[in-house]
C-alpha cells in the first residue's frame with residue numbers, strides 16, 4: 001500500500017499491528033532496493049519504506065536538502081504512522097540518515113541495522129568529488145553520472161549474472177529528476193560526522209557489509225561496528241556496496257537472526 005506523507009511516497013507492507021521496520025534506501029536509488037527484504041520480512045514485521053525527498057517518486061521541491069531535513073522527514077513519517085519504536089534499517093546514504101537519527105533521537109528506535117555505510121563526513125577529496133559530480137550532471141545530464149556511479153556500487157558477480165536487473169537499475173536512476181539527485185549530493189556533502197556518537201549507541205545494532213564493497217569496504221565498516229557497544233558485524237559474501245540487492249539471502253538471514261535475538 002502506498003501513502004503520501006508530508007509529500008513523500010511511503011510504502012507499507014505487512015500487518016500494522018506487528019513490530020515495525022523502517023527502511024532507508026541508498027543514493028541514487030529508491031525504495032525498491034529493499035524489495036527482497038520486505039517480501040520476506042513483511043510476514044512477521046510491519047515494513048515501511050519511502051522514497052527519500054528528491055529521489056524516486058518523492059517530490060523534488062526546491063532541491064535544497066540537508067541531512068537534518070532528511071531526518072526531519074523520517075521523524076514525520078514515524079509520527080504520522082504512529083510507529084512504536086521502529087527498527088531502523090538504512091543503507092549508505094540511508095545509513096547516514098539513520099546514524100544522525102540515532103544521534104538526535106535514539107530513544108525513538110528499538111534496534112538499528114546499518115548496511116554498507118560510514119559515520120565520518122566527507123573529507124576534502126570527497127567534497128570535491130561531489131562538486132565534480134554536480135558539474136558533470138549539469139554539463140552531460142544525469143545518465144552518464146548515474147551509469148558510472150551505479151557501476152561502481154555493484155560487485156562484478158552481480159553485474160555478470162544479473163545484467164538485465166543491473167541495466168534496469170541504471171535506467172531507473174537515470175530517469176530521476178537531476179535537481180533531486182544534486183540536492184542529495186549536497187546533503188551528503190554537508191552532513192555531520194557521527195563517529196563520536198557510535199560509542200554512545202545503546203540500541204542493539206547490526207552492521208552489514210558486502211565483502212567487495214568498493215565505497216564503504218569492510219576496512220571502514222569493521223571499525224565502525226567495533227565502536228558500537230556489542231554491535232554484530234556480518235560480512236556478506238559475493239557482494240559489493242548494494243548487499244541487500246546483490247545477496248538478499250545472506251542479508252535476510254543476518255537480519256532475521258539479529259531480530260530473532262532481540
Ligand code: MLT
Pocket residue numbers: 025026027028091092093094188215241
Ligand atoms: C549511497 O549508496 O547511498 C552512496 O554511495 C553514498 C555516498 O555517495 O556517500
